[in-house]
Amino acid sequence: MNKFLFCLAILCFSQLSYSQSNRTMKTINPAMITSFAPTGTLRVGINLGNPILANEDPISHQPQGVTVDIAQEIGKRIGLPVKLIPFKTAGNTVDAVKTGEVDLVFVAIDPVRGADISYTPAYIQIEGAYMVKASSPIQSNEQVDVANNEIVVGKGSAYDLYLTREIKHAALLRAASSQAVVDDFMSGKGNIAAGVKQQLESDAKRYDGLRMLPGRFMVINQAIGIPNARPQYEQTTAYLADVITQLKQSGFVAQAMKRHQIEGARVAD
Template identity: 45%
Template sequence: MRFLAFAAGLLALASVASAQAVDPALLRDIAPTGRLRAAINLGNPVLAVRSAGEPSGVSVDLARELARRLGLPLDLIPFDAAGTVTEAAGGNVWDVAFLAIDPKRADQIDFTPPYVVIEGAYAVPVASDLREVADIDREGIRIAVGRGSAYDLYLSRTIRRATLVRAPTSPESLRLFTVDKLEVAANVRQPLERFVRETPGYRMIPGRFMIIEQAMGSPRGRALASRYLAEFVEEAKASGFVAAALARHSQPDAAVAAPARPR
């Protein structure tokens, strides 16, 4: 059933694509090298993981479909963390990326509407007296985060008394949390829940501290590319492509984002 749903989504997008000719000006704007270079963030396993040495996941499926529609060869460029994708935005390294929307990143990246919505959550040792999200921001509380992640950027703006302790990537932040015996780990909900299931002595804090809107992005200044990607994302949601890809990659807890409101 999952395969059939995925195929249905793919065919729906294909029918739209076949009815549209690709503007050469768009191709020059979206892929100036003649190849579509897609940055794939492996720091968020909801979106992408390595499978048999190759990236796979909903963001990879979207990149492949975008390249197919444009008639361009595709280069998947893996990154270990979202922060390094953002740092490379001005370096002519990638043409499209898959990142959470954030105002700081928007200085360098034009984002589409979101295609997937996930949550930022906390975990603590079982014996901790921290019980609710509102308990976390206290003096003496150290929170492990992945440097440059969406939740790091958000907590950097909102935490007033606790201290953020940064690891190079989100997966490494969980090791930092345990090895340095920090009070709290912040992360995307799905990998954090898996960590708690697999690591005795830890528990989740109920609820969430943020909503994370995952979107596609292009380097600032590529107006044709930005507009086309926004339309592509809306079609991918409406056709069922995104939902089918999430199911195919066993991510049932990630939600397809709502349709964007007309501007």
């Protein structure tokens, strides 16, 4: 009897494995791959403007980080070589996917960008925060959106897009990139700096007399984006959504964050 149950279990497992393999084969088809990466190489836009997502290796000068790891995994799964194309800002990265220069990007989900980009579910959530000078009378986020306040933010970043919609009374001063926000702020521009919490905390170490405001003003969902102008983009997005779900559930994303010593973010639900 035990032998019978054992054999039955083996048979069920084999059928399940075959079913899962067959489903994967149906999902990855030549037409989808051709639409997804028409050059035969998966061209991936890497945003170096957000240190949580990626940065430049100081020795090899090549992009490294969580998004690079995910991009390489996707290339492995679809059987295509991966070409990493770095950009200094999120805005430049988004422009590149809209013009067809790249096939896939890692950017924040935003309704303004959503008109041209199809998103997967989020893989990482990042906090946006404010920083002021130690002498500033501002003590909380609620005191930011006030007339005569000036907020320095990276041009075209998710924070810029969000604050453009939400800020009603304060003025926005746009730095060339997220990395330039604190330098512009310390050069005398504005009285509040806004951006990735981790980026601001890191930049604050280069200067004296700065402090973060408690809490956050927004949570940003980072996802994979592809151009929705391409044929079969819905099928491609569904496939990538499934990949992201698997990478989150398996611990791949969490392990990548740990490997690259990422703090100030968490794996998205």
